[in-house]
Amino acid sequence: MSEASSWVNPFPAPPGQLTVPSLTTGSRMPLGRRRFEVVGAFCWLAQPLYIAAELLVAAGASATYSLRDNTISDLGSIGCTPALCSPWHPGMNTAFVAFSLLRVAGALLLLPSGRPGRPGRAAVTATVLWLVSGVFSAAIGFVPVDQHPSLHVLVAVPVFVTQPVAVLATALAFKGTHRGLTASGVMVGIGCLVGAGAFLVASAGVSWVGFWERFALWPAYPWLAVVGAVVLASRRVSPAPLEPSVGR
Numbered sequence: 001m002s003e004a005s006s007w008v009n010p011f012p013a014p015p016g017q018l019t020v021p022s023l024t025t026g027s028r029m030p031l032g033r034r035r036f037e038v039v040g041a042f043c044w045l046a047q048p049l050y051i052a053a054e055l056l057v058a059a060g061a062s063a064t065y066s067l068r069d070n071t072i073s074d075l076g077s078i079g080c081t082p083a084l085c086s087p088w089h090p091g092m093n094t095a096f097v098a099f100s101l102l103r104v105a106g107a108l109l110l111l112p113s114g115r116p117g118r119p120g121r122a123a124v125t126a127t128v129l130w131l132v133s134g135v136f137s138a139a140i141g142f143v144p145v146d147q148h149p150s151l152h153v154l155v156a157v158p159v160f161v162t163q164p165v166a167v168l169a170t171a172l173a174f175k176g177t178h179r180g181l182t183a184s185g186v187m188v189g190i191g192c193l194v195g196a197g198a199f200l201v202a203s204a205g206v207s208w209v210g211f212w213e214r215f216a217l218w219p220a221y222p223w224l225a226v227v228g229a230v231v232l233a234s235r236r237v238s239p240a241p242l243e244p245s246v247g248r
Contacts, residue, residue, distance in 0.1 A: 037109060038232065040106045040107070040228075040231075041106070041229075043105045043106035043109065044225060044227055045225050046099075046102055046225075047221040048225050050099040051221055053099075054072060056091070057075045057086065060088040061075060061085065061087070062085040066210060067210050068208060069206065069207055069210050071145075071210055071213055072214070072217075073144075073145040073156065074145065075089065075092040076093045076096065078147055093140075093142070096141030097141040100137035100138035103137075103224065104135070107127045107130035107131065107170075111124075111127045111130075111170065120173060122170075122173040126166055126170040130166045130170075132162050136155045136158045136162070137159050139155040140152065140155055140159075160199065160200075163192065164189050164190075164216070164220070165189065165193075167185055168185065168189035168190070171189060172185075174227075178230055181226070181230060185223060191215070191219055192219055194215075195214075198212040198215065199216050
């Protein structure tokens with residue numbers, strides 16, 4: 001039996017309900033479900049704003065702060081020392097939480113549709129990984145490194161594994177429907193894993209720690225925005241009209 005003939009629509013429409021093509025798969029789904037996809041796309045489209053927020057907070061930090069040599073976590077430190085002070089730490093910690101939750105929301109609203117054929121394994125895996133990564137990433141905002149150093153490390157380290165792998169799984173979830181997203185996502189995911197490894201090595205010293213940390217994390221955010229933009233563009237050019245579903 002072929003994959004197409006064995007497919008079970010995870011979001012079937014009741015008889016008589018309007019259906020439209022999914023933005024991520026092209027398969028038909030209830031109109032309300034596609035609205036969720038649109039919301040999810042906007043959640044991911046907003047991700048580059050996290051980088052802007054981080055740069056803004058860094059601009060307000062003490063002159064000794066270096067994007068190359070200091071960690072992102074330093075920007076969320078509440079206390080000030082002669083070596084470092086981040087007056088806008090509330091903004092940084094809020095950004096940790098807010099953008100992490102947006103990533104999770106985007107995954108939950110976009111990816112369960114998967115690719116043609118049951119919510120594919122890659123889509124399910126990606127959704128779980130974004131959920132796990134988002135929870136740990138949001139937790140960083142509640143445990144500043146200067147207040148809870150051990151707990152901060154405990155919640156931060158998993159992000160460097162789960163987030164790049166989530167990018168890879170997301171890229172594979174779009175295989176067959178958006179090949180460009182798959183190819184670019186694989187490159188971004190691998191690059192982030194390389195950055196995570198380099199960050200681990202650099203953490204033993206005092207130089208280039210911030211650079212490699214950002215190399216491990218930042219590329220995922222504009223790539224998610226590209227995914228969101230592609231999904232929204234698919235909505236505008238979708239050739240299939242609204243059709244009532246027909247009970248079988």
